[in-house]
Amino acid sequence: MPNKIILLVEDNADDEALTIRALSKNNIRNEVVVARDGARALDYLFARGVHEGRNTADLPQIVLLDLKLPKIDGLDVLKAIRADARTKRLPVVILTSSKEESDLLHSYDLGANSYVRKPVDFTAFAEAVRQLGLYWLVINESPPEQRAPAK
Amino acid sequence: MSAMELESFEDALAASREGLRVQLERYKSLVLALAQVIWTQNSKGVMTGEQPSWATYTGQSLAEYVGRGWLDAVHPDDKASSVAVWARAVSGGVPYELEQRLRRCDGEYRYFSVRAVPVLDANGSIREWVGIHTDITERKRNEQTLRDSERRFRELADSMPQIVWGADPDGHFDYYNQRWYEFTGRPEGVTGDSSWTDVVHPDDQKECLERWHSATRSGDAYEIEYRLREKTGVYHWFLRRALPVRDRTGRITRWFGTCTNIDGVKAKEEVLRCANVETAAANRELESFSYSVAHDLRAPLRSIDGFSQATLEDNADQLDAQGKANLARVRKAAQTMARLIDDLLSLSRVSRLELHRENVDLTRLARGIGARLHETDKDRDVEIVVQDGLVAEGDVTLLGAVMENLLGNAWKFTSQTTKGRIEVGLASKDGREAFLVRDNGAGFDPAHAEGKLFGAFQRLHAATDFPGTGIGLATVQRIVRRHGGQVWAEGEVGRGATFYFALSGGA
Numbered sequence: 019m020p021n022k023i024i025l026l027v028e029d030n031a032d033d034e035a036l037t038i039r040a041l042s043k044n045n046i047r048n049e050v051v052v053a054r055d056g057a058r059a060l061d062y063l064f065a066r067g068v069h070e071g072r073n074t075a076d077l078p079q080i081v082l083l084d085l086k087l088p089k090i091d092g093l094d095v096l097k098a099i100r101a102d103a104r105t106k107r108l109p110v111v112i113l114t115s116s117k118e119e120s121d122l123l124h125s126y127d128l129g130a131n132s133y134v135r136k137p138v139d140f141t142a143f144a145e146a147v148r149q150l151g152l153y154w155l156v157i158n159e160s161p162p163e164q165r166a167p168a169k
Numbered sequence: 170m171s172a173m174e175l176e177s178f179e180d181a182l183a184a185s186r187e188g189l190r191v192q193l194e195r196y197k198s199l200v201l202a203l204a205q206v207i208w209t210q211n212s213k214g215v216m217t218g219e220q221p222s223w224a225t226y227t228g229q230s231l232a233e234y235v236g237r238g239w240l241d242a243v244h245p246d247d248k249a250s251s252v253a254v255w256a257r258a259v260s261g262g263v264p265y266e267l268e269q270r271l272r273r274c275d276g277e278y279r280y281f282s283v284r285a286v287p288v289l290d291a292n293g294s295i296r297e298w299v300g301i302h303t304d305i306t307e308r309k310r311n312e313q314t315l316r317d318s319e320r321r322f323r324e325l326a327d328s329m330p331q332i333v334w335g336a337d338p339d340g341h342f343d344y345y346n347q348r349w350y351e352f353t354g355r356p357e358g359v360t361g362d363s364s365w366t367d368v369v370h371p372d373d374q375k376e377c378l379e380r381w382h383s384a385t386r387s388g389d390a391y392e393i394e395y396r397l398r399e400k401t402g403v404y405h406w407f408l409r410r411a412l413p414v415r416d417r418t419g420r421i422t423r424w425f426g427t428c429t430n431i432d433g434v435k436a437k438e439e440v441l442r443c444a445n446v447e448t449a450a451a452n453r454e455l456e457s458f459s460y461s462v463a464h465d466l467r468a469p470l471r472s473i474d475g476f477s478q479a480t481l482e483d484n485a486d487q488l489d490a491q492g493k494a495n496l497a498r499v500r501k502a503a504q505t506m507a508r509l510i511d512d513l514l515s516l517s518r519v520s521r522l523e524l525h526r527e528n529v530d531l532t533r534l535a536r537g538i539g540a541r542l543h544e545t546d547k548d549r550d551v552e553i554v555v556q557d558g559l560v561a562e563g564d565v566t567l568l569g570a571v572m573e574n575l576l577g578n579a580w581k582f583t584s585q586t587t588k589g590r591i592e593v594g595l596a597s598k599d600g601r602e603a604f605l606v607r608d609n610g611a612g613f614d615p616a617h618a619e620g621k622l623f624g625a626f627q628r629l630h631a632a633t634d635f636p637g638t639g640i641g642l643a644t645v646q647r648i649v650r651r652h653g654g655q656v657w658a659e660g661e662v663g664r665g666a667t668f669y670f671a672l673s674g675g676a
Contacts, residue, residue: 030468032468032469032471032472032475032476033468033471033472035475036471036472036475036476036479039475039479085464086464086465114464115463115464115465115467115468115471116460116463116464117463118459118460118463136467136471137471137507138467138470138471138474138503138504138506138507139474139500139504139507140471140474140475140477140478140479140500141478143471143475
């Protein structure tokens with residue numbers, strides 16, 4: 019099985035460390051690519067900027083997307099992902115502090131696959147990450163790999 | 170003539186006199202009843218000879234009315250004008266008409282219409298005048314009554330602060346009160362269809378005319394708000410009311426209406442509209458503030474909790490029991506603060522959310538919450554009894570939060586009771602129906618509850634005995650008040666508590 023990448027879009031270094039800790043605690047050994055803002059996340063996915071030359075067909079297994087992000091916020095990142103033929107089926111899990119009704123509605127409206135609120139209690143957070151990893155990396159069948167669209 | 174013959178003659182004379190008197194009386198009654206007096210005058214307009222009708226009506230004797238004596242029966246104020254008309258007609262030899270008051274035999278002056286025509290002889294010159302006086306007193310009185318009532322209407326209409334107008338059944342304007350002419354500066358008395366349309370603000374003209382025309386077609390009263398131009402050129406807001414006046418058969422005989430200046434109301438509406446805009450802006454600001462609170466205040470707490478845990482795990486060897494206990498306290502405090510933030514947010518959401526009223530099945534709601542409480546705390550042995558058929562009119566989400574808080578409280582405060590029992594039902598308190606949630610738990614001291622029970626961050630128990638943020642009941646109170654209702658409680662230390670809430674639409 020190829021090493022499936024997890025794209026973690028998170029601007030808070032502490033949250034990044036805690037998420038990675040929770041993943042490793044749960045023996046989830048997948049490579050984690052971290053994007054610190056929405057623009058960099060899209061650069062990675064669409065092989066732009068510092069990621070120029072990356073094969074865009076090489077999609078992450080799952081995107082863990084925070085909503086409140088610098089430059090391009092989470093909802094706009096999600097919109098861009100769904101708008102592009104290469105990434106429109108990419109599983110995206112919103113992982114955020116907010117449980118505002120409007121955030122939930124917008125996220126699902128824009129095609130989020132799941133919405134998880136980060137608990138403050140690390141034990142609960144680690145458990146949430148464990149279940150996420152189990153479900154999205156093991157149980158869930160990913161969409162079939164897409165060929166690069168003919169130009 | 171013998172005495173006997175004389176006697177019989179006198180008898181006959183007396184009888185015939187009596188007959189004549191009766192005849193005369195009858196004639197007089199007839200003249201008075203007919204209310205018409207017929208007379209003749211010679212070519213010069215002078216009364217001559219017997220004028221039985223005149224004499225009977227006026228009571229004037231021949232000596233009194235001959236010549237120009239008849240003028241004495243005419244009301245002094247009408248003499249000059251009557252003489253003028255009469256003199257002109259006589260000299261011109263043309264028929265004439267006039268009105269005058271004539272003294273009846275009982276001294277009362279009555280109004281008469283007079284018509285006289287010259288009677289010509291064979292060679293075309295005037296032989297005499299024939300005239301007729303017709304009593305028109307009743308008509309005059311009616312006319313006066315009408316004039317009085319019209320004057321009263323005008324005085325009333327002119328004394329009103331509003332503009333008053335009138336139109337015929339087809340919608341043609343034929344009356345305005347004084348106020349209209351003062352306001353518009355138009356010459357007094359000018360009415361007609363074009364008398365008002367161009368005073369209406371150009372933006373309001375179309376709707377104003379449409380409403381008026383449709384009303385005159387349908388016959389329905391209506392109201393409209395529009396702007397009218399004052400003579401100074403300034404437009405003012407008016408409320409125009411139009412009302413059809415119908416006769417006994419239901420046919421519209423007139424339209425009446427008023428225009429009331431509502432500048433004051435409009436100004437207040439504007440103030441209110443601005444206030445609403447400001448409130449909406451403040452609410453949006455609050456919303457984005459809450460959003461930041463939710464997101465940004467929780468992140469550091471996650472770090473505090475997460476890295477404390479990481480230290481506990483990674484550095485377990487370096488920490489003694491006290492150090493581990495201290496870190497556990499740090500974690501607990503972080504989690505408490507996170508709960509506080511969540512509760513505060515839900516409290517503020519209660520005020521922000523729009524209220525959607527519907528019939529809410531409280532019984533089902535309460536049983537669902539009860540089942541969840543049993544599910545999360547399987548060790549607890551608490552009996553939850555919910556009355557059947559509890560229906561409240563309110564917002565289902567918010568009432569859900571009320572039940573969640575009250576049942577959650579009851580669940581919490583029965584945690585140290587051996588045989589816990591929670592009851593949800595309907596009670597009649599002081600003549601009004603209220604829902605109640607009763608428990609047999611820790612209760613509270615009413616002496617300390619005053620003003621505290623429903624206040625945010627207020628707690629009546631130590632957090633070590635019963636954990637909580639002290640926001641639950643504040644949320645309950647805010648929700649109930651938003652429904653226009655009331656919430657109150659009864660309790661006693663160690664003997665449980667009962668919370669009541671009544672909503673505005675009846676419990």
